[in-house]
Amino acid sequence: MALQRRHAQTTATPARAADTGEPRAFEAPVQPPLVPGAPRLTTAQGTLLREITVQDEHGARRLLHIPAERPLTVFVDKRELVTLMTLGACPELLVLGWLLNQRLIADVAEVASITVDWDVGAAAVQTQTGIADLAGKTAHRVVTTGCGQGTVFGDAMDQLGGIRLPDAASARIRQGTLNALLEQMRQRHSIHRKAGSVHGCALFTGSQMLVAVEDVGRHNAIDTIAGWMAMHGVTGADKTFYTTGRLTSEMVMKSAQMGVPIIVSRNGVTAMGHGLAEQLGMTLFGRAANRHFLCYTGFERFDAEPEAQPAPVRVVAG
Known part of the structure; x- marks a missing residue:
């Protein structure tokens, strides 16, 4: 499948969009x-939203925005690997x-370029010297749960033993x-707020947001953040990862790898x-919104500042 190169390639990654x-x-x-040695990348952002007509329970019709999900087939050195469903x-x-x-790669310098063309719905990855035993590494594919369906190749879990977190x-x-992190995400002018049906992920240093991504699958959003980190040499040791999605083994594994x-x-x-997470010594917070949360693992990393318990409601007998 020939990939049409309709987008100029650049080594830059997307900056913050103008506030329109x-x-x-x-x-x-x-x-x-x-x-x-960062690879050359195209800048092939697709249309994010699509406007449709809906009818509600009262019979009224109105216009509504929905996310524009689309398939992206990934080719590595002309070999087809996977199709990702993405915003x-x-x-x-x-x-x-x-x-x-x-x-499949250990460093961004192994990739010469990534060219995306939405006319054919494909991403062409050109490596510097090829990926050793690519067929063997991708032979066992696991389709994970969740929207957009993530994909994990079989030996990814086996390699977690070498991960050492701070x-x-x-x-x-x-x-x-x-709490400050949660408030920033609550106030963000997001695709989810306008159209729903997407997941959001973000990376923080303290309460400073470094990057935020929304996609139809939480695994896509975290992979995009991993790509941004690698392009800029940003390490994860002092960072906090936020997601709107549930914390499955896939999400914990990818965060650990980052x-x-x-x-x-x-x-x-x-x-x-x-x-x-317990095995890797990670700290997980769930059900986190509006100053409420549960700390599931890694209490030793958490400096609690407990809020006052609400006063009990007294019931006076009539």
């Missing part, structure tokens, strides 16, 4: 310098992060910082995600 009043699916307020905000970073989180003394979070020891979710935690 429209929601942004990708936002990076700070743009650190690129790492040496398409930053498809090049999504593909790069996906390759890193699947352990200890509790050097990677911590205060309750006040957690070196991020603290995860905050607006949703809940699965048993496998919980067990994996």
Whole structure:
């Protein structure tokens, strides 16, 4: 399948979009310098929203925006690997992060370029010297749960034994910082607020947001953040990862691979995600919104600042 190259290639990653009043699916307020040997990337953002007509229970018709989900087939050195269902905000970073989180590449310098063309719905990855045993590494494919259906290749879980996260003394979070982080995400002018049907992920240093991504699947959003981190040489040891999606084993695994020891979710935690986090020494917060949260694992990293318990309601007998 020939890929039409309709977009100029650049080594730059997308900067924060101008505030036109429209929601942004990708936002990076700070743009650190690129790492040496960063691959050339196109900037092929797709249309994020589609307007349709709906009819409600009262028989009234009105216009409504919905996310513009689309397939993106990934080719590595002309070999087809996978089709990702995505909103398409930053498809090049999504593909790069996906390759890193699947352990198909170890460093961005292994990739010469990533070219995305929405006319054919494909991403062409050109590596510097090829990927050793690509067929063997991708032979066992696991389709994970959730919207958009994530994909994890079989040996990714086996490689977690080599991950070493920072200890509790050097990677911590205060309750006040957690609340500030949650408030920023609540106020963000998001695709979800306008159209729903997407997940959001973000990376923080303390309460400072570095990058935020929305996509139809939480796994796509975290992969895009992984791609951004790798392009800019941003490490995860002192960072906090936020997601609107539930903390499955896949999300915990990818956060660990990015070196991020603290995860905050607006949703809940699965048993496998919980067990994996305990094994790796990670801190998980779930059900986190509006100053409410549950800390599931890694209490030793959390500097609690407990809020006053509400006064009990007295019932006076009549």
